[in-house]
Amino acid sequence: MRALLAISALALAAASKKEKKPSGHGADVAAFVRGAHKADDANVAKAKRAVHDGLAELLAYYNGDEQVLDALVFATSGLAPTLEAKLARLATSGGGKFVVAAFGSSVTAGHDGFGHTAWPAVLGRRLAKELAPLGIEVEVRNQAVGGAEPFPRSLCVGPIAGSDVDLVIREWEYWGFSDGLEAPGAHGGEDGAIEIFLRTAFLLPNKPAVLFLNMEPNGEGRKTQQVRAAMKGKLKIYGERFGVGVLSAFGKPFDHLRAAAPKSRRHRSGSKSCHGNGVGDCPVGEKPDGHHTRPLELGVPEDSPLKPLADPAKLFINWHPGTLGHEMMGHQAAFAVLRAAQSGLAALGLGSVPSSAGSLPEPIACDKSPFCKSSQRTAFCAQSTLPKHESPDIGDWLDNSTQTQWRNSATESGKNRERFCAAPSKECAKHPAGQGCWHYTRSCSYYDQKRAFTGTSGDGPLSFKMPRGACNLFLSEPGYEWSKPIGVANWHAELSIKIDGEQCRACSIVQGGGAYIQSVHVDLARHYGSTERCASARVSLSVQPVESLAAWEASSGKKVCQVARNGKCEPKGDWRRYAIGCAEDGMADGKKACKFKAGKPRDASSVRAYVTSALAW
């Protein structure tokens, strides 16, 4: 203990001698900028003016109400040497490109509204406008996918966002940080999941800053508190070396509006009264964002016959933000970026200490996770779902020496939308002001499309090569709207997995807890008994449908339908979440028994498997 103390005292002394910071923050930014080029004073002054004007314009739109725009409730000291310095350098060096990628679910994809009015689009328009005078070209990529959990996507930041990303903004409002991770405890739980995501992002060439975006319409919530606690506690070192922040869109920014609003208000449905903190269900007034009864852009042209359906004054529609809510979130994110540019510029010329930002610390909460073992990467990742900025796709990992008949295509739900949106809408032709046309126009404005490699028993095997250095392969099927169509292959029973033509000895089907997505984990080191042959392994999947549900029950000795906790008969165990009708079947051993309803027989030859994501490590 004494020795340890002595060492740390020495280290501290050395550190303080080296880093005589006039201002910890300004010094890093100045060093970063100086390292890259010499900022001349006229350029800096011009840039400062432009950023100031951009902020002023945004503030004016909210009548000078700074609080409603200031959603950044927490930021680490590392935001200066990363985001602020980057923006200052771009602003004073005559421009360049600033790339933002948005991650998340239906909230960010813009469902219940339009893709082009979702907050990333608002952010993109606003930043492009305000940063154009500086010569900065802004690209905001909305990479969110409705109904997709944080994992495995949180391990695929590079391919999904693009390796040139400068800022990653992550919303996953209705999920926990570790959702989608099998056995989260083995990865360090929620903190581990946050750390894995951060490492995946910080390993990219531009070391992007990461902002978590939480909606929190009832006031600051658990997720903001969780990230703040992690970044102030266990994961502090990441925040010192990299930029991490939290935006709480309807939390703190709305506190003053909550306080000023009458106790009893009009529910957003308009049909009853309401009270309480929830500004989503119970708006603060006729102007739900405190200042406007409609957003700048409704999503349809002002002269569109659909305009009356646009519900402009809604901060929320169902559990998603409405167009006005999206506008608020996009503007708050733009405000945070412009503020970062402003601090970066203000810090220029304050000192000249080399920046220590940027080296990845040893894993902390995720130290047991295989995804944190390497300092080069968290996992290799291939995805078929769109949007995705870069390869690899699942297709890039295939061994096509024996031609596969599996194809990369939209999933069943994706296909419906593809077909629906490919043709001009008949509804719109018939009733241009009708609900059907409104529905068409919205659904066909989204960018997310669930895709997968898909094949039947007739399509032969799908054969994977391993990325160099990996001995584990983890393949997953895509999500479905609610229950799984009966024609989708059941990986527990209908997927044959071979390694170099031999039956796999170390493959497990994974379907955790309440999850309905099935995955297969292939542990090649265990299969071979060594790691030597992983690089040349060929992992092949093929579909081998069960003859019928009755045949499966007879051969497995298990039941498709069982009594659920609610006392009803439901598909359970291996067939959990399938769209299979179940009915009571008298009593067996003094307990209620269940059977599946004999409906149309399942056609084995059309049973189809979908593989949407592949991880390797």
Ligand SMILES: *[C@@H]1O[C@H](CO)[C@@H](O)[C@H](O)[C@H]1NC(C)=O
């Ligand atoms: C293998 O074939 C599939 C299906 O035609 C294709 O999508 C994929 O890109 C191919 N992969 C390679 C590595 O050639």
